[in-house]
Amino acid sequence: MPEVIAADGALFENRWVVVERPAEGESLTIPEGQAALIPADLWLAGYDQFAGREDIGVWFDSHDEPELLAGKAQELPLIAVNFPRFVDGRGYSIGRLLRERFGYRGELRAIGDVLLDQLQFMKRCGFDAFVLRADKDITKAARCLNFFSQTYQAATDTDQPLFRRRAS
Amino acid sequence: MYVYDEHDRQIARERVAQFRDQTERALAGELSEEEFLPLRLQNGLYVQRLAPMLRICVPYGMLRSEQLRRLARITRDYDKGYAHVTTRTNIQLNWPNLEDVPDILAELAEVEMHANQTSGNCIRNTTTDPFSGAHLDEIADPRPYCEIIRQWSTFHPEFAFLPRKFKIAVNASEHTDRAAIRVHDIGLQMVRNSAGELGFRVHVGGGLGRTPMVGPVIREFLPELDLLTYLESIVRVYNRYGRRDNKFKARIKILVKALSPEGFAEKVEAEWQQVKDSPTRLTPDVVSHFQQYFTEPDYQVLENATDTLASLRFDNRQFDQWLTHNVASHKKPGYAIVTLTLKKTGTPPGDVTDYQLEQIADLADEFSFGEARATHEQNIVLADVRQDQLFELWQRLVPLGFATANLNTLTDIICCPGGDFCALANAKSIPVAQAIQDRFDDLDYLYDLGPIDLNISGCMNACGHHHVGNIGVLGVDKRGEEFYQVSLGGSSHHDASIGKILGPSFAQEEMPEVISRLINVYVDHRTEEETFLDTYRRVGLAPFKEKVYA
Ligand code: SF4
Numbered sequence: 276m277p278e279v280i281a282a283d284g285a286l287f288e289n290r291w292v293v294v295e296r297p298a299e300g301e302s303l304t305i306p307e308g309q310a311a312l313i314p315a316d317l318w319l320a321g322y323d324q325f326a327g328r329e330d331i332g333v334w335f336d337s338h339d340e341p342e343l344l345a346g347k348a349q350e351l352p353l354i355a356v357n358f359p360r361f362v363d364g365r366g367y368s369i370g371r372l373l374r375e376r377f378g379y380r381g382e383l384r385a386i387g388d389v390l391l392d393q394l395q396f397m398k399r400c401g402f403d404a405f406v407l408r409a410d411k412d413i414t415k416a417a418r419c420l421n422f423f424s425q426t427y428q429a430a431t432d433t434d435q436p437l438f439r440r441r442a443s
Numbered sequence: 444m445y446v447y448d449e450h451d452r453q454i455a456r457e458r459v460a461q462f463r464d465q466t467e468r469a470l471a472g473e474l475s476e477e478e479f480l481p482l483r484l485q486n487g488l489y490v491q492r493l494a495p496m497l498r499i500c501v502p503y504g505m506l507r508s509e510q511l512r513r514l515a516r517i518t519r520d521y522d523k524g525y526a527h528v529t530t531r532t533n534i535q536l537n538w539p540n541l542e543d544v545p546d547i548l549a550e551l552a553e554v555e556m557h558a559n560q561t562s563g564n565c566i567r568n569t570t571t572d573p574f575s576g577a578h579l580d581e582i583a584d585p586r587p588y589c590e591i592i593r594q595w596s597t598f599h600p601e602f603a604f605l606p607r608k609f610k611i612a613v614n615a616s617e618h619t620d621r622a623a624i625r626v627h628d629i630g631l632q633m634v635r636n637s638a639g640e641l642g643f644r645v646h647v648g649g650g651l652g653r654t655p656m657v658g659p660v661i662r663e664f665l666p667e668l669d670l671l672t673y674l675e676s677i678v679r680v681y682n683r684y685g686r687r688d689n690k691f692k693a694r695i696k697i698l699v700k701a702l703s704p705e706g707f708a709e710k711v712e713a714e715w716q717q718v719k720d721s722p723t724r725l726t727p728d729v730v731s732h733f734q735q736y737f738t739e740p741d742y743q744v745l746e747n748a749t750d751t752l753a754s755l756r757f758d759n760r761q762f763d764q765w766l767t768h769n770v771a772s773h774k775k776p777g778y779a780i781v782t783l784t785l786k787k788t789g790t791p792p793g794d795v796t797d798y799q800l801e802q803i804a805d806l807a808d809e810f811s812f813g814e815a816r817a818t819h820e821q822n823i824v825l826a827d828v829r830q831d832q833l834f835e836l837w838q839r840l841v842p843l844g845f846a847t848a849n850l851n852t853l854t855d856i857i858c859c860p861g862g863d864f865c866a867l868a869n870a871k872s873i874p875v876a877q878a879i880q881d882r883f884d885d886l887d888y889l890y891d892l893g894p895i896d897l898n899i900s901g902c903m904n905a906c907g908h909h910h911v912g913n914i915g916v917l918g919v920d921k922r923g924e925e926f927y928q929v930s931l932g933g934s935s936h937h938d939a940s941i942g943k944i945l946g947p948s949f950a951q952e953e954m955p956e957v958i959s960r961l962i963n964v965y966v967d968h969r970t971e972e973e974t975f976l977d978t979y980r981r982v983g984l985a986p987f988k989e990k991v992y993a
Contacts, residue, residue, distance in 0.1 A: 362481060362564070364604025365547075368683050372599055376717060392465060392482055399600035412473065424463040425454050427594040430601065434722045436671075437450055437594065438729045 277413075279384070282403040284417025289406065291353060293334055293386060305331070309390070312355050315343055326350060334386065337365040339404035341372045358387040367400040373411070374401035374431045391419040401431035444505050444814055445590045445736045448556045454597070455552040458559065463545040463757035464488045470542070477677040481604070485565055488544055489559025489866075496535045496864070497544060498561040499551060503571045503589040504532035504816040504824075508927055511804035511815060513554045515797040521547055526800065527864075528785060528793040530857060530906055532817040533561050533572050533608070537864055540922045541689075559597060564605045566596035566678070571613045572621040573818040576737060577826040579774045582633040583641055585615040587733035588670060591725065595671050602678050606685035607693035609678065610650075613643075623819060623935035625657045626911055628695045629677060634664060641667045647677060647707065648699030651905035656696045661708035668725040669715075675723060676714040678705070740812040740827055745777025748830035755834050762837055764848040764886060770833065779830050781811075783823040783845035784855060786880075790844065791873045792858040793821035802843055810836050820857055822850070853890040853897055853962070854880045861901030861918060862925070870918025870925035875899055875954050882955040892962060893977045897933070911935035913976045914961060915942045916954070927954055931961070931987060932979045943984055946992060960991045 276398070278286040291310045292351045297303050303321075305311050315333040318325050325331045332353030335341060341348075348354065354373060356366045364384065373379040384404040391411055398420055407413050429436045447455065462482070469479040483489075487498040499514070514534060518526050521543050527535040539547060551557055569592045576584045594613060596602070602609075612622040615633040625629025630646035643665045649658025665673050675677055677695075683704075686692045699707045756763040771780040783803065786792050795803070803823055807815045810832055811825035818824055823845070826835060840846035849855045855880065859865065861872025876899055883889060898912030909915035915930040926948040933942030949957050962975075964987045969978045977985070 281453075358520075362603070362604050363687060364564075364606075364682055365687075367601040367604070368679055390478060392478075393603075396600040396603050402704065421908070422464075423457050423598065425450050425457070427454070427597050428599055429721065429723050430599075436723055438591070438725070438732065439722055440449065441448070442726075442728055442732065 277406060277409055280405040280407060280413065280416045280420075282398055288312070288412065291332065291357065291384075295368050296336075307335050310353075312353065315339060315354075318351075319343060319347070322347075328352075333368075335369055337363045337369070339369070341369045341377060344373075345377050348373055348377040349381075351379070351381060353382045353384060354379060355384040355386045358385060358393075359436050361388040361390050361393055363388075366384075367396060369439055370397065370400035391415055394420045395422055399426065399430040399432045444507060445502070445586075445733075445805060446579040451555070452552075455555070455557060458486075458551050458557065458598075459545065459549045461992060462548060466541070466545050469539055479525050481563050483544075483715050484563035485560050485603070486544070486548065487561040488541070489562060490541075494538045495541050495544070497539045497547065498529065499534045499536070499556060499558050500561045500568050501532050501534055501556075501817050503569055503586055504573050504818060505586070506807075506815045506817060507554075508804040508807045508813045510554045510556055511800050511807065513550060513556070515800035517547055517803070518549070518800070519797045522796075525794055525796045526943075527791070527860060528795065528817050528821045528823070530819050530821060530859070530908055531561075531568055532566060532573075532819055534817065535860075535900070536629065537860075562608075564607050564609075564904065565603050566599065566605075566609045566611065569593055569596070569611045569613065570622055570627075570734070570819055572616060573816040573824040574621060574771065574780055574826060575816075577773055577778075577780050578616070578771065580616045580618050581633060581774075582615050582617060583988060584734070584737050585613040585633060586737045587730065588631075588667070589613055591729075591731050592674065593668065595674070595723075599678075605678070606687045607680055607690070607695075607841050609681070611674070611696065615754065618937070620673065620936045620939075621818070623908070623911065625934055625939035626651055626655070626908070627658065629674065630658050631670075636664050643670065645673065645677075647711075648694075648704070649912045650694055651908060651941070652694065653691050653903050654694075654696060655905070655941045655950060656700070657941060657993075658696070659704035661699075661711065667730065668727070671723050672719045672721060673711070673715055674809075675926060676711050676718060680710045682715055684710075699899065700962035707897045708815060712825070740814075742775050742778065744829070745775070745829065747776050747833075748833075752833065757969050761841075761846075761848070764890070765837055766833065767849045768852070768890070769846070769850045773827070775827075777830050779828050779833060781825045781828045781833070782818070783825065783840060784847045784850055784851050785822055785845070786849060786855050787847050788846040791863075792876055793859070794855055795823075799845075801851060802839075803845075804838065806839060818826055820855065822855075831844045848886060849889060851894040851896075853892055853895045853958075854883050854889060855897075856880065857896070857898040857912070859900050859907035861899070861907075865901055865906075867904055868918060869903075869920040870901055870927065872899045872901040872916075872918060875916060875927065875951060878951075878955045879958050882959065883993070892965070897958070898933070908935065909933070912937065912942060913974075913979070914958065921948065925951060929957060929961075929991075931984060932976065934976060946988055957991055957993065961987055964990045970990060 310330040334355040632644040645662040646658035816824040862868035900907035911933040928948040930942030
C-alpha cells in the first residue's frame, strides 16, 4: 500500500483500507484482520456493531454532509475525506467543519485525487494525513506543504487572521 | 493607497517562488495540462487563441505611478508594447511567453502587484467605485473594506476550488452605482442604519453570462465588523451546495434561485450563527488600521476655480465639452475628478501602449498625487486634480488621445477583446465597436442623445457586460458565421435590469445601421427629460423592433 504523508511531510505506513460503498442491494464486506474505512452513513447505520472499534473508521465523499456525525465524530479512530477530482473543493469545507465545529481531533486523512499543489490548502483545513495519488512524487510533498510561511485568514491551523496577529 | 508590510511582501515572494516551481514542474511534464490549468489560472495565466494571456490584478482599480511605469516596462520587455484594461479593472497582457511568466510576476511583486486569482474558480479581484474617497455622495470610503476582503480572499484555503468563479463588488454611493454591484456574485452596498451605524446591504446571486440576473438582497443591514464572517458563511454555503455537475449552472445565482433568496439567506444565517463571533470578526482597531492607508492626500485649501474655468470654456469649445463630460465634481473645493477615456475611435476600447502608460504615470505624479484608477468601463481616472490645472491637463491629454469627450455617451463603449484575441469568442467585438464609433463621430449629436451605455461581448461569457447595456450587443455563431444579437433596456446602476432581446441577430456590416435605427426611435419618442433608457422603459420593445426589422 502507498505510504501516507503526515502534516510535517514525514512518511508513515498505511494500515487502513478504504471500503467502497457497496452496490445497491449488496451488503458491506469488511476485510478480515485489517483496519478499514467505511462510508460514514453506513458506520452510523451499524453504530451498535461498529462503535468503539479501533479498527473501523469512516470516509466521507465530497457530497456527504459532515453534520451526519455531529456529536459522534470524536468516537472515531480515523476519518478520511475523498476528493473525487482535485478541483472539487467541497472536501475543504468538510475538513474544517469536522475540526472546528464537530471537535474531531483524531487523524483526518485526504484520499482520492490528492495532488501536491493542494496539500497546503488541505493542511490548513485540518487534514493531517494525505494519501498522494500514486503517480505523484511523494518526495516533493514536504516542500509543497510549506510554500507559505504566512497566511492572511484564519482556518483550522490558526484561528488568528493576519489582521489580529499584526495588531499584537 | 494600501502599502505592503513585511507580511504582505513575504506572502508575495512565496507566491512567486511557488509558481516558479509549478511552472518548472509543468514544463518538465510532472503536471498534466489539466493539473496545471487551475494553478496557472489562479496566477492570471490563460492560454488564448493566439498566445498566452496574463491578467494582472489591479486591486479595486488603484494604481500608483511607479506601478504604471513597471507595467509599461513589462509590456515592452515581455510583450508587444501594449496592454488592455479589462471590465474587472485588471490589466491584461496579450502575448507573454509561458516561460517568462514567473519573471514577470517577480517584477510585479517588486512594485506590490500580482496576478493572484484573476482567473479560475475562486474569489476574484474585488471592485469598487473609481471615484472612491474623492466624491461627495459617499457613505464611507469603500477601499479599506475592499482591501480587507482582498486579504481575506487571497489564497483562502477553503475556497480555492469553488464550483465556479466568484466576484465581489462594493459600492458606497447613495445615489449612483459605478461598481455594478447588482450583477455580482456578492454585491455590497454601504449603508447606515437608523442608529447611524455603518454596515452593508448584501446582494447575492447577481451576474451576467448565460443566465443573467439582478442579485436579490439577502440581508438589509450587516454591521461593518461582521463583514468577513458573513462573507465566509455565504461562500461556504456556495462551496458546499453550488452545482458542480454542469459548468453552466455552477454560479451562485443558480443556487440562490434554486433555494429561493429566502431559503439561501436562511442557510447563510444558520452558518453565520456558528462563526460570527470567531476571531475572523473585525474589530474597530482593525478597520482603523486599514483606513489609515486611505486617508486624504495633501489637499491644499483652495477655492473653486469657477471663473477661470468659465472664461476658458468660453474661448475653447472642445475644452468646454471635455469639462462637461469627462470631469466630475470633487468633495474638496478647488479639485475635480478627471476621467481619461481609452475609447478613441480607431483604438480597441481599453487598450493602452507602454508609452501611454508612462504618460499616465507622469500625469498622475504631476496632477493627482501619484495615483490613478482603472475603471470597469475601461477608462482611467485621475481623482484629485486641481481645478486651476484642468486646462493644462486637458492640453496634455489631447495629443495622447485621452480627451475624447464622449464619456457615458453612445461611443464610450464597453467592449471585451472578442474574436481578435479571445479563444472563447463566437464573434469579433472590436470591429463592431469601431464601426459604431465611426458612424457616430459627431460629438454634438452624441451629447444631444445623452447618456447611453452600449456594451459589446464576443460570447455568452459576457465580459463586455452586454446584458446591462442600455443597448447590448452579443456575438453569436450562426452556422459558423459571426452574427450579433441586440438587446435593449439593461442597466448596471441602482435601477439594475437585464436587457431584453430585440429579435433575430444581424450581420457585422448591418450593425451601425441597426444602432442608428434604434437611436432614431429614441429620438422620435423621447420627451424632453428622457434618457434612452427612460424612453425604452416607457414605450417598450415594440417600436424599436418595428423600425429595425422594417
Ligand atoms: S465575452 Fe467571450 S469573447 Fe469576450 S472576452 Fe469574454 S470570453 Fe472572450
